[in-house]
Amino acid sequence: MTPQDRLRLGLAGTALLALLALGCGGAAEPELVVGEYGSLTGNDATFGQSTKNGVELAFDDLVAGKQGRIGGLKVRIVVEDDQGKAEEAATVVQKLVNQDRVVAVLGEVASSRSLAGGPICQQAGVPMISPSSTNPRVTQVGDYVFRMCFLDDFQGWVMAKFVAENLKLKRVAMFKDVKNDYSVGLAQYFTNAFGAMGGRVIAEQAYQSGETDFRAQLTALKAANPQAIIVPGYYTEAGLIARQARELGIKVPLVGGDGWESEQLLQIGGDALNGTYYSNHWALDFPDPKLQDFLKKYRAKYGSDPDAIGGLAFDAANVLFAALEKLAADDARTFAGLSSKFAGKPERAAATKRLRDLIAATANYGGVTGTITLDANRDASKPAVVIAVKDGKKVYETTIHPEGRPAS
Amino acid sequence: MSEFFQQLVNGVTWGSVYALIALGYTMVYGILRLINFAHGDVYMLGAFFAFFAARWLGVARSPTPAGALLVLLISMAGCGVVGYVIERFAYKPVRKSPRLSALITAIGVSLLLENGGILVFGPDPKFFPQVIPASNIPLGGGVTISNQQVIILLVSVALMLGLTFVVLHTRVGKAMRAVSHSHTAAALMGISVDRIITFTFVLGSTLAAAAGVLVALQNPKIEPLMGIMPGLKAFVAAVLGGIGNIPGAVVGGLVMGLAEVMVVAYLSPTYRDAIAFVLLIVILLVRPAGILGRYAAEKV
Numbered sequence: 001m002t003p004q005d006r007l008r009l010g011l012a013g014t015a016l017l018a019l020l021a022l023g024c025g026g027a028a029e030p031e032l033v034v035g036e037y038g039s040l041t042g043n044d045a046t047f048g049q050s051t052k053n054g055v056e057l058a059f060d061d062l063v064a065g066k067q068g069r070i071g072g073l074k075v076r077i078v079v080e081d082d083q084g085k086a087e088e089a090a091t092v093v094q095k096l097v098n099q100d101r102v103v104a105v106l107g108e109v110a111s112s113r114s115l116a117g118g119p120i121c122q123q124a125g126v127p128m129i130s131p132s133s134t135n136p137r138v139t140q141v142g143d144y145v146f147r148m149c150f151l152d153d154f155q156g157w158v159m160a161k162f163v164a165e166n167l168k169l170k171r172v173a174m175f176k177d178v179k180n181d182y183s184v185g186l187a188q189y190f191t192n193a194f195g196a197m198g199g200r201v202i203a204e205q206a207y208q209s210g211e212t213d214f215r216a217q218l219t220a221l222k223a224a225n226p227q228a229i230i231v232p233g234y235y236t237e238a239g240l241i242a243r244q245a246r247e248l249g250i251k252v253p254l255v256g257g258d259g260w261e262s263e264q265l266l267q268i269g270g271d272a273l274n275g276t277y278y279s280n281h282w283a284l285d286f287p288d289p290k291l292q293d294f295l296k297k298y299r300a301k302y303g304s305d306p307d308a309i310g311g312l313a314f315d316a317a318n319v320l321f322a323a324l325e326k327l328a329a330d331d332a333r334t335f336a337g338l339s340s341k342f343a344g345k346p347e348r349a350a351a352t353k354r355l356r357d358l359i360a361a362t363a364n365y366g367g368v369t370g371t372i373t374l375d376a377n378r379d380a381s382k383p384a385v386v387i388a389v390k391d392g393k394k395v396y397e398t399t400i401h402p403e404g405r406p407a408s
Numbered sequence: 409m410s411e412f413f414q415q416l417v418n419g420v421t422w423g424s425v426y427a428l429i430a431l432g433y434t435m436v437y438g439i440l441r442l443i444n445f446a447h448g449d450v451y452m453l454g455a456f457f458a459f460f461a462a463r464w465l466g467v468a469r470s471p472t473p474a475g476a477l478l479v480l481l482i483s484m485a486g487c488g489v490v491g492y493v494i495e496r497f498a499y500k501p502v503r504k505s506p507r508l509s510a511l512i513t514a515i516g517v518s519l520l521l522e523n524g525g526i527l528v529f530g531p532d533p534k535f536f537p538q539v540i541p542a543s544n545i546p547l548g549g550g551v552t553i554s555n556q557q558v559i560i561l562l563v564s565v566a567l568m569l570g571l572t573f574v575v576l577h578t579r580v581g582k583a584m585r586a587v588s589h590s591h592t593a594a595a596l597m598g599i600s601v602d603r604i605i606t607f608t609f610v611l612g613s614t615l616a617a618a619a620g621v622l623v624a625l626q627n628p629k630i631e632p633l634m635g636i637m638p639g640l641k642a643f644v645a646a647v648l649g650g651i652g653n654i655p656g657a658v659v660g661g662l663v664m665g666l667a668e669v670m671v672v673a674y675l676s677p678t679y680r681d682a683i684a685f686v687l688l689i690v691i692l693l694v695r696p697a698g699i700l701g702r703y704a705a706e707k708v
Contacts, residue, residue, distance in 0.1 A: 178678060206677045212627035212634075215418040216672035223411035236533060240627060247542055247554040248414065268535050268628065272542075 030339040032073040034320065035080065035096035037107040037117060042084025046262075047109035047309055051131060052079055053302055054313030055106055057294070060301075062321060070321065071328025071335050078102060086116040093117035097124045101343035103324075103352060104129070104359075106316050109309055111135030111182075118145045125349055127356045129320055131312035132281070134182070134258070139378045144356055146378045148316045148369070149281055150402075152182065155257050156189025156232075158279045158384040158400045163228055163255055164197040166386070166398060167277075172255075173203040173226035175217065175241065177233040180209050186232035186257050196406070202226055207237065214241050218248050228252050234259040238278075239268025246272040253277060261308050266392060273389040281308035282369045283385045283396035294368040308369065315367035322365065323358040327351070370399075410550035415673045416666070417547070421557040421626075423665020424564035428619035429642030430649065430657035431571060432612030438588045438652035439608050441507060445514040446494060448639015449521035450487050450613045454620025455630040456529055458483035459536055468537030476539040476625075480563075483621050484614040491613025495606050503605075518639075525632030536628035560622045567618055568658055571611070575654060580607060588652070641668075641684045648691050650701025659699055663687070 036055055038048030059077055062068050068075050078100045080092035089108060096102045097120055105121050105128040108114045114133040121128035122142035130138055130147040134155065139145050150158075163169050174191065177183035191201050203224035205217040218241070221229060229245065231238050231254050238260050245254065256278035266273060284295060284305060294314060298306045328335040336342070337351030365372040370382040381402050388397040429451055436444045461482040462468045467475035498517045502509045543555045575581040586594040587604045595601050623638070624630050641664060649660025664684060671683045691698060 208678065208680075211680070212623075212629050213422060215422075216415060216669040217677055219411055219414045219418060220673045222414075236629060240629060243542070243628075247544060247552070247556075249544060249546070249550070249552045264535065270538065 030073060030341045032070055032075045032324070032338055033100055033102045033340055034075060034077050034317075035093075035100060035102035035105045035107075036077055037080040037082050037089060037092045037096065037105065037113075038109060039084035039113070040079070040081040044084050044110065046307070047132075048081065048084070050307050050310035051107065051109055051313040053298065053306065054131070054310040054315075055079075055317045057297055057301065057310075058314050058317035058321065060297070061318075070324045071332065073339055075321075082108070082113060084110070084113075086112050089113040089116040090120060093120045097121065097126055101340065101348075102126060103338045103348075104320055104355065106131065106313065106320065108133065111138050114138045114145075114147075115141065118142070121145065125352050125356075127320075127352060127359055129316045129359065131316040132309050135185075143360070143378065146359055146374060148312050148319065148367070148372060148380050150382055150384055151379055152185050152257075153189045154402060154405070155279055155384060156186050156191075157193040157405055158386070159186075159190050159230065159232075159255055159257060160193035160197055160199065161400055162277065162279065162386050162398070163230070164194060164199050167228065167253060167255075169227040169253075170199050171202045171226055172199065172228045172230055173205070173221045173224055174201050174230050174232075175205050175207065175214075175221060176231075177209050177237060178206040180233065182259060183233045186259075187230070190230055190232065201230075207233075207241075209234065209237060211237070212240055214244050215248060218245050218250060222248055222250050226252060229254050231256045232259065235262040235265040236268060239265055239270075239273065242269040242276055243272040251275075258308065263305065263307065266389070266394070269389075271392055274391065276389050277386055277397060279384045279400075280387050281384070282311050283387050284394070286385065286396050288368070290366060291368045311367075311369045315365075315369050315372060318367065319359065319362055319365055319372065323355055323362065326358050327355055411673075413547075413549065413551045415669050417551060417553050417557070419666035419669035420662060421553075421560050421665070422669055423662035424561055425619050425623050425661070426638070426642045426645045426664045427658045427661025428564050428567060428615050428622070429638060430646040430661045431568065431654065432616045433643050433646040434649070434651055434654060434657040435571075435584075435608050435612050437646070438654075439584060439605060440499075440503075440510075442499065442510050443514065443643065444499075444609075444612070445511075445639070445643075446498075446517035446521055447612065447616055448635035448637075448642065449518050449525070450490060450494075450635070451616040451620040451623075451638060452525060452630070452632060452635030453490055453521065454483045454487045454617030455536065455624040455634065456525070456534075456620075456632075457486040457617065458539075458621040458624060459534055459630060461486075462537050462539050467539050471537075471539045471541060473540065479539055480618060480621050484617045487613045487617030487620075488610045491609040491611075492606060494613075495609040499609075500602070500605075522633055522636070529632055531632065533629045533631040536624040536630050538628070540625060554626075556626045560626060563618060563622060567615060571615070572654060574611070580604070584608060637681065641681075644684045644688045648687055648698055650698025653698065653700050653702075656698055656700035663699070 038051045040048040082089035082092050109132045111133040114130040118141035122144045128145050132149045134152045136151050139147055176187040203221050205221050238256050254276040258280050260278040261280050334351050334354050337347035342348045362374045372380045372382050375381045383399045383401045385399050386397040387394050432447050458479045461479045498513050502513050544552050546552050583599045583604050591601050645660035645664040646657050649656030667683050671679050
C-alpha cells in the first residue's frame, strides 16, 4: 500500500462516516417512516412514476386532512428507484428496511421485482403491499406480503366470462406471446375457464414480444374462422396486431387483459382497435364519485390522466394509512412502537405484527379501483372492469364481480 | 387455399423489404468485398428520419400522398448523407488495411449507430405516424392486400428497377461494374475509384432508408435496435441470392420473406428467426456462391 493509497482509503473512510452521520442525524421529531420502491427510471419507467404519483396523492390527502400525521406521528415517505431491475429492487428494499427502518413498504408493479423485495420484507417482519403485481407467486412469499389488485387466474376467468356471457361467443382463437410469462399464464387461465363455460379455443397461434409483423399468424387464425381472437399480451403488440388483423379483413372482436392498459395503445392501434375489449382494474369514465374526485386531483397535479397503476398505488397507500389509523385508535401503546424512536427495538416488532394483522383484515375498503377485500391469501378480491374501444376511445363496458366464480 | 394465397401476399411484401436492404449489402460487397454491418442501422435511421420529418412537416397530422413522398425523399437524402459520412470517416481510412480491419470497423460503426440511437432517440419505442391511412383492397377469394402493402411492393420494385438501370445503363453504373472487377484496372482507365465507392455507399444507404420508411409505415413501432434483426436477415438474403449480385439480392430477399412467413404459418412462430440461419447454412453447404451467384476462381 503506497502512501497515496492510504490517503485515499482514509478519505473514503471519512466520507463514509460523514454519510452515516448524515443518515442517522436529523429526525429530532419521532416520525412514521413508510418506504416505497419502484422503477422511476429504466425500461418501464411509467410503472414506477405512476406508482409514485398515486402514493403522493394519497399523502397529499393525509396532509390536507390530518396535517400529514397519524396517531400524532408525522408521516414521511421514502422513495427508492430500482431502475426496473430485480437485483436493484432487492438492494433498495434492503436499504429501506435496514437503514431507513420503515414500518411498511409499498411496491412494486412488476411481479419479478415484487418477488425480489418481498422475501426481505417478510424476513424483517415489515408489511409490504404490492399495488399491482398480478403473478400469483408474489403473495406466496409469506404472510407479510399483500397486494391491491386481482390475480391473473381471476383475470383469465373474467375475460372468459365476458366472451361467453356478454359477447355470447363459443368459438374463439388464442394469440399469445410465448416470450412473456404473464401472457402464457393468462392464456392458460382463459382457456381453462372458457372450456368450463362451454366454449372452445379452436385455434392457437403464438408470437414473441418485439416482433412487428403478425400477418402470417393472423392469416392462419382467420382461416379457422373464430368468433373472437384473444390477445393476452402487452399494448405495443396488441396495437399492431389489431391493425394488421383489420388489414387482413378480420372483423371479429379482439379481447385482451390489463397488459393493454396504456395511453399508447390507441396511438399504436388507431381505428383498428374499434370493436376490441380488454379487462382492466378500472375505467376512467366509471361514474364513481371517489374515482372522479381522484381523477380531478391527479389531472390538477400532474396534468395528465392516471393509468390503473397510479390508482392502485393510491389505494395501496390509503389501505396502509387506514390500518395505521386503526392501530393508533385501537391500541396507542402498541402503535407508539412504530415511531422512529423504536427502530430496531422489540416494541417495533410487536407493532409491525399488529399492523400486519390489521392490513390483512382489510375488508370492503372503498378504493378508486373498486371495493377491496383481502382474502386468506392476502390478495385483493375485487371486481374487474371490461373496457371497450369505440370510435377511438376507451369506454367502460361492464364490471365483472368475483362472486360466482367456481373455486379453483 | 385462400389462406395459402394470403400467406403468399404476406411473404412477398415482407420479402421485398428484405430485398431492398439486401441490395445495399450486395452493392457494397460487390465493389469493396466489405460486409457493411452498419447497413441495418442505416435502415433504422431511415425510419427515425422519416418519423421526425413527418412531425416537422405536419404530415403526421394531415397526411397527403405528396407529404408521404416528401417524407420518404427526406429520409433517403438524410441516410445518403449518413452513408457518405460513414464511408468517408470510418471505411476510407482503413481501405488499404487488411480486410479484417474494415470488417471490425463496420461492426464498430453498427454499435455506434445503435447506442447513439438509444442516446439520442431514447430506448423506448416510438410510433410512426400514419402518413398514408391504411385501407384494404380485396383480391378475390378472401385474399386481401392493404394499400400499404401495395405501396411497399411498388416502391420496392421501382427502386430496384431504378437501381438496375443505373448499374447497367449509365456511365456511373459502368464505372461501378468496372471497379467491382478490379480497383487497379479501373483506376488505370481513369475512373476515380474513391468517388465510385462513395457513390455506392450513398446509393445503398438511400435504399436502406426507403426500406426503413416502408416498414415503419406498415408496422409503426420504431426503436433504435430495430435494424439488427432485419439487417442480419437481409445479409443472409444477400448471401442466399449470391452476394455481389444485384438480381440475386432481390431473389434472396423474396425467398427469405416467403420462407419466414410460411414457417410462421405452417410450422411454429418461434422458428421465425431461426429459418433465416437455417437457410444460410443450407445454401453455404449446397451452393456456397448463392442462388444466382457465379463461382469465381480464386487466384492463389
